[in-house]
Amino acid sequence: METSQFIEETLPILQEKIDDVLAQNKAQTPSILQESMAYSLNTGGKRIRPMLLLATLKALGQNITQGFMTAIALEYIHTYSLIHDDLPAMDNDDYRRGKLTNHKAFDEATAILAGDALLTDSFALIGKDSLITNAEVKLDLINKLADAAGSKGMIAGQIGDVQAEGKEIDLLEMKEIHKNKTGELLHYAIYAGYQIANPSAEIKALLDEFAWTYGIAYQVQNDLQEVMWSDDDRGKFQHSDAALTKNTYPSILGTNGAIEALFANTTKCRTLLQQIKDIDESFDDQLLAGFLTFLKI
Structure with a gap:
């Protein structure tokens, strides 16, 4: 299957499911927090990570429906990381993809909490996914996502990047930083796809x-x-x-x-x-x- 066709057909379905998840939580979520989360989730972008996960399932001959909640969880994690990266204490960016960054569109406290909510809610999305019936697979997906996003993965890469600012580092040091900061979530996309497909x-x-x-x-x-x-x-x-x-x-x-x-x-x-x-x-x-x-x- 042509990748462009797959993305053209699948991306609107993914977006619809993201909207559904947000809508289901709307009644229990403070409106300003809901708006801030949705704002950053819907700033555009190729959504490469969730698309890679779903494409891995498809390439292995599986129904991609099994992977939607895990794909959304992964996009939640990625989006939270961007919100926090843009903050004044980090990259101090005013714009992302041509739109005001979250802390500029709302305020710093709201942006931080929106990121926190996306991070925390991501694990519940997988835990409550009724389409993954194998409890061991589900637990593995949650644990692996925590490792990929946390102190052994993406955040380890982020602190390494911060500590390397203004210093000269060698190729091996830089590879380790980027493996954690960028590579872990990309790896997880394909890992989750093949774990579900087995x-x-x-x-x-x-x-x-x-x-x-x-x-x-x-x-x-x-x-x-x-x-x-x-x-x-x-x-x-x-x-x-x-x-x-x-x-x-x-x-x-x-x-x-x-x-x-x-x-x-x-x-x-x-x-x-x-x-x-x-x-x-x-x-x-x-x-x-x-x-x-x-x-x-």
């Missing part, structure tokens, strides 16, 4: 490696986007000197080295998907391979 151990291992490799490629591409901008008239990339002073793949490897790293990791992703296809002909490798188009520069 393919063979061999396929799980290959998908696991694909997930970590995709996370590296995602971060390299993100760093390159910050460092390079395209001159539309000449079709050439120019450097942003300010971005080159940060601890990024281009600042450590050089721009050409980062481009090579991006190519190497996306190539490895395609190889891993082909290996799964060789094991199981019914596996839709092209559906997941299509997510690599988001990594173009």
